[in-house]
Amino acid sequence: MVAEAEQRWGATLDSVVVYAQGALCRRLARGTVPPDGRVRVTGLPRSLDPGSLRARVLGAPGVRVTEARVEVEAEPLGTDTPDALRREVERLRDEYAAAQGRRDRQLSRIEEVTALHPVPPAREPEDPHRRTPVDVWLEFADFVDERLERLHGRLVELEAAVRDLGHELAVATDRLSRASTDAPAAHVETTVCAVLTFDGTRGSETEVEVEVEYGVPGAVWAPAYRLTHRQGDGTGRLVLRASVAQRTGEDWTGVRIALATADLRRRTDLPRLRSIRIGRRQPAPAPSGWREPPAGLADLFTAYEAAGPRPRTATTPVPPPPPPPPPLPVPVPASAPVPQAYGAPPAPAPGAVGGAMPDLAASPAPRPAPARARAGGRPRGGAGPGDGAGFAGRPAGMAPPSPAAPAAPAAPGMAAAPPAPAPDPVSGPPRPSxxxxxxxxxxxxxxxxxxxxxxxxxxxxxGDPVTDECRRRAEAVAALPLPGQAVRPRASAGSFDHRFDAAARADIPSDGTWHTVTVGEIPVGLRTEYLCVPSVEETVYATLVLSNATDQALLAGPVEVVVDDGFLLTAGLPTLAPGGVRRVGLGPAEGIRVTRRTNLNESTSGLRGGTTVLDHRVHVELANRLAGPVTVEVRERVPVTSEPDVRIEERSDWTAPVEGEGSEHHAPGTRIWRLDLPAGATAALDGGYEIRIPTGKALVGGNRRS
Structure with a gap:
């Protein structure tokens, strides 16, 4: 009756923030608060986390939500409920089973006809010899063959029908498994409501707008990009897109999408350091919601126990078999207390086998420290010493554990066990959780x-089994295979967390498949450079140099490169921190040619030829056959040494790369030439280095050529 009297508000899903795993949904509801201040907000998904429910009033000063609670309601589905796909699967399943039954019956008939064979009559000893009627046997064989031909022809039709219905059933089942989970999955529809209690309405009906926020599992996302570039142009467009999959149990239709790299389940509460007081003992604050259990609580069940066990009916579950008798306990000294766990039945008195279990309610409860108890609410102040060990306090009607039972003397011939360490005494009154x-x-x-x-x-x-099943199905989205070259946000985000807000509203059904959402355009610096390493391969590669000029990081993911309105390739973009620079390879540039020649001269120098000199000469030629000017970076490598007697002298105008934050990593000894080539121009680069090795450290017969 109370539930029927409460007002019901419909809520509209307004925005969703998708985290690395899970999502935070925000619904808006508007209505008139009744005088009693209790309202039910409907439309919440079954997979929501009850501990994440939050509610607040928008644009109504003085009105606030004092309580928010999750409740589940169930009602039978109507006959006009749109559930055609599930009914189609059920119909095909019934037809498939009927077709299998007809096929099996046909096989039984074939087996019966196949088993037919002529049986001659029994012959008495005094009967004369009779000739076998061959014509009758042939007529019988023709009858069996004709009958089997018709039966096998019908069997072919039945097997074809079973095969076709099996294919249709498999297709319908796959469509049902991929369909949205927003529709009810049974003949009984279960809905989740948020029961809100308002304060500040002053007993009159007030129209307010409330925001309900809750977390749900079963949502994942991965970043993707689309890069548009024109040759000869120093700018480009980088569009951030996201692949989002969700199976939360509700369709996201026309909602604002935001993507975050944070972990939704990460703890955010701060540790609390308690003070240490020196001097007079400070009494612990009294819990406000605890009192002793009423006296004589065990006497309430005396008549129930005297009536004996209840008669077992068809609906009463069969009790499990009794456990085996416990082993003979080892007595402990009387000085060792026996701790009692919260919510667990007390242990039998030591030394008694199969004895009666003492009732905690019958034992006298220790009087707590003087405390002022209130009718409700939570304890004032924080937990004091002893928090997390020993007895946890209970609310009204929950009794503290009984004191330890005295130990029985040790049996003759049995060694007494060493005394167990006594637990630390809990100071102060119980502190309920x-x-x-x-x-x-x-x-x-x-x-x-x-x-x-x-x-x-x-x-x-x-929780209940239905809710657990909904959450299990929702969390299965985390195992969904990622798109090509995609990376999980937590794997590429590193130690930072960022949020990306989509520019427009989007629709994402709850079907557990990937959907692409356009987040927005990211301003990046872009220039085209050509890179070659002729000592490894005489090929020039085209690259796009991306520089992140924003205050947000670009996560790793696939990037579709479009050059001159034509799709070129899909590359993998690494994580690009704010201010970072990365290269994206576009493949070989056939319009630029490179050749490399080397020359090595070996000689000696110094007093009596005590130093071996290896003179390396490098000659690189470049030719630009493109229609526009290009910037080419040529990379060479100079040997490095850790021996102080070995010297390396360079003779070239190349430069060492600058190592720093946001720059590309280079191998030790890397040297770079950078030059601009006009259209149709050629260039030659000459470099070299000398390696001076003492004769005593030279490798005789070694291969010193590059």
Missing amino acids: GAELDYAELVLSGPEEPGARRGRLFPGAA
Whole structure:
């Protein structure tokens, strides 16, 4: 009756932030708050995380949301529910099963006819010899052959029907598995609502707009790019696109999409350092939601136990077989206390085998420290010493553990076990956890529970099987294969987190497949350069040099390169930090030719020829056959040494590359020539170096040629 009296507001999905795994959805709802201040906001997906629900009021000063709770409702589906695809699968499955049955029955008939054979009558000993009627046998064989021919002809038709229906069923099942999960998956529709309680309406109906935010699993994304460039032009357009897949259980239609590299499940709470006080002992703050269990709680179940076990009916589950008797416990000294775990039944008294289990409710509960208890709310102040060890406090109706039972004397002939270390005493009154103070989620244990739980409040179950199945299906999107050359955002983001907001709204159905969303254009510096390493390969390669001039990083991913309105290739773009520079290879440039020749002269110098001199000469020729000027970078390599007696003297105008942040990594000894070649021009580059090696360190017969 309360649920029917509450107002129901429909919510519209407005924006979604997709993280590395998971998403944060934001819905908007508008309506008039009733005098009691309770409203149900409908339309939430089944896979949402209840702990992520947030709600706030927009544009209404003085009105705020004091409570937000997730509730699940179920109702049968109507006859006009659009579920044609699922009904088609069910129809094909029934027809396929019927076709298989007809095929199997036909096979049975064929086996029966095949088993037919003539049986001669029994012959008595005094009967004369009879001749076999061959014509009857031949007529019978013709009958069997004719019958089998008709049966096999019908079997071919039935097998073809089974094969066609199996193909149609496989296609329909695949379409159903790829369809959106926004539609209900059973004959009973389950909807998730957010029950909101407003404050500040002053008992009158007030029209407000509320924002509901929640997190859902089952959403992933990977970056992709499209680079447009024209030859001879020093500019280009880099468009950031994202491949997004989601199976959250709701279709994202006309929503604003934002993409983030952060981890949605990462903890963001800060550690709390507690003070150490020297001097007089400070009393711990009293918890506001705890009190002792009522006296005589165990007496409430005396009549229930006297009635005996309940009669088992058809719906009553069969109890499991009794466990084997416990082994004989080893007695412990009386000084060793026996700790009791929260929510666990107490252990039997040491020394007793199969004895009765003591009831915690019957044992006297220790009186807590003086505290002022309130009817509800959460404990004031933080947890004091002893937090996280020993007994965890309970809300109203939840009893603390009983003191340890005295140990029985050791049995004759049995060695006493060493005393167990005594746990640290817990100072102060119990401190209930957040789950124990959430009164709406506490469940009262019934009389069928063990003696330590019956009649007490405990936190309810975390979820139900249907919700767990929805979340399992949603999280399966994380195993979806990535598109070609795509990289996970967390793998390429490194130690930074960025957010990219799409320029326009987008539609992404909940089908678990990749959908491309255009995020926006990123301003980048772009220039065309040609690179060659003639000592490795006499080929000139065209490259695009990208420089990131924004304050956001460009994540690694595939980039489609379009040159002069024609698709050229798909390359892999590495992660480009703000201010970084990277090259994107475009392949060989056939219009530029390069040749390389080397010359080596070996001689000696110094007193008595004590130094071997290896004179290397390098000659590189370039020819530009393109229609426009080009900038070519030629790379050579000079030997490096770690021996102080070996000297290397360079004789060329090449330069060493600048190593620094954002620059390209070069191997030791790399040297660079950079020159501009006009259209149709040629150029020659000469370089060289001398290697001076002491005669005592020269390798006799070694190959010193490059």
